[in-house]
Amino acid sequence: MVYGGMNAIEPPYRVDVANTSNLDEATWYYLLLISTSVALARMEKMAQSGIDTDVSIAVFP
Numbered sequence: 001m002v003y004g005g006m007n008a009i010e011p012p013y014r015v016d017v018a019n020t021s022n023l024d025e026a027t028w029y030y031l032l033l034i035s036t037s038v039a040l041a042r043m044e045k046m047a048q049s050g051i052d053t054d055v056s057i058a059v060f061p
Helices: 025-049
Strands: 013-017 055-059
Touching: 025 055
Parallel strands: 013 055
Antiparallel strands: none
16 A cells, blocks of 8 residues: 555545444454554655655544
8 A cells, every 4th residue: 555556546545444333352453453554654665765655544433
């Protein structure tokens, strides 16, 4: 998502995951892990190349 080549949609974009209030704990944790991983990859790319890729995953209850 951050480094390219994964899909045909080009940044900027945000993936919204809604209606998560009834998910079990493991699924909720996994969504937060993915969201955090994308944010960290974005920061890492910015630090390495100076290029900010406006991509994120937002999780809503």
